[in-house]
Amino acid sequence: MDTPGDFSTTLSQLGAWLSVNKTWIFSGIGVVVLGVLGKWLFIRPRPSNATDKGNTTSSASGDGASVTAINSNVNVQNSDPAVTKAIKAIKAIKAIKALSRDLDAKDRQLEILNQQRIDAQQGEQGEKAAIKEAITALPNQTEISDAQARIKEALAAAAEGNTTLAEAIFAEVEARKVAEGKEVEARKIAEEKAARKSAYQEAAEAARHRGALAFLHDTDKAIATYRRATELDPENAVGWNQLGQLLYRTGALQDTEAAFRKVKALGKAADNQALLAIAYGNLGIVYQTRGDPDQAEAMYRKSLGLFQAIGARPQVEQVRGSLEGLR
Secondary structure, eight states, rough: OOHHHHHHHHHHHHHHHHHHHHHHSHHHHHHHHHHHHHHHHSSOOOOTTSOOOOOOEEEEEEETTEEEEEEEEEEEESOOOOHHHHHHHHHHHHHHHHHHHHHHHHHHHHHHHHHHHHHHHHHHHHHHHHOOOHHGGGGOOTTSTTTHHHHHHHHHHHHHTOHHHHHHHHHHHHHHHHHHHHHHHHHHHHHHHHHHHHHHHHHHHHHHHHHHHHTTTHHHHHHHHHHHHHOOOTTTTHHHHHHHHHHHHTTHHHHHHHHHHHHHHHHHHHTTTTHHHHHHHHHHHHHHHHHHHHHHHHHHHHHHEEEEEHHHHHHHHHHHHHHHTTO
């Protein structure tokens, strides 16, 4: 389809021609010829794959000329020079329009090629700058082994176009810096973990204090608070032991046993004989309360032996009293 600009140009050219040939144009055959030619100009042929539903025929004659149009094919026979001149003028206008479109297309292709050339030049300049930067940075890689000799050799090889040695130096620097980064990250993680653990331990201590105070007026609140303390600092045996004692007072023997066994596990992990002695003694109380004297005695005797080993006399006497109570 013609662009608006092409159509305007065509109209202006036709206007100029009409002003010169107006006498002929407004005669009988002139009007008919222009009507048929106008249809020929502005009605385009259908696509080749369109279904042909029949031919459209238009014809006119007079004043020494006849015009026949079948679809897009126009046949003009005339003996009037003015008609011949009009047809040539219209064909010339169409040829000019076609040439103009071809020139516009070629201009666009040239613009694309020129932009591609510019992009390629810029990319090449960028690569050259990167290579120069790498060569300039090579003497600064002094942390590698045998740095001075290797850098000198790499620079000499690069000057000959061989960058293998330079690449090896940068690969070594890269690997070293990655390892350093991992060490820093690991150290940072360890420091953050230690700081977090310390903060949670302090929070757990505050929770235990709060639980001790809550026990004076609200046992359930005290138990919940001590549980919170064990969540914040699960490796604190004191918190688990206090929780177990509170649970024992409420009659929750299963939860009580679980708390005291946690104290036992922490004592074993730390090889803490005192914690183990306390855990066994408390487990003996749980078994005794359940009516299982055999298991209770076994726990008490383990507790007694450990207290004796560490020289804890008050606890030794206390456990002996518990054993006597089983008889």
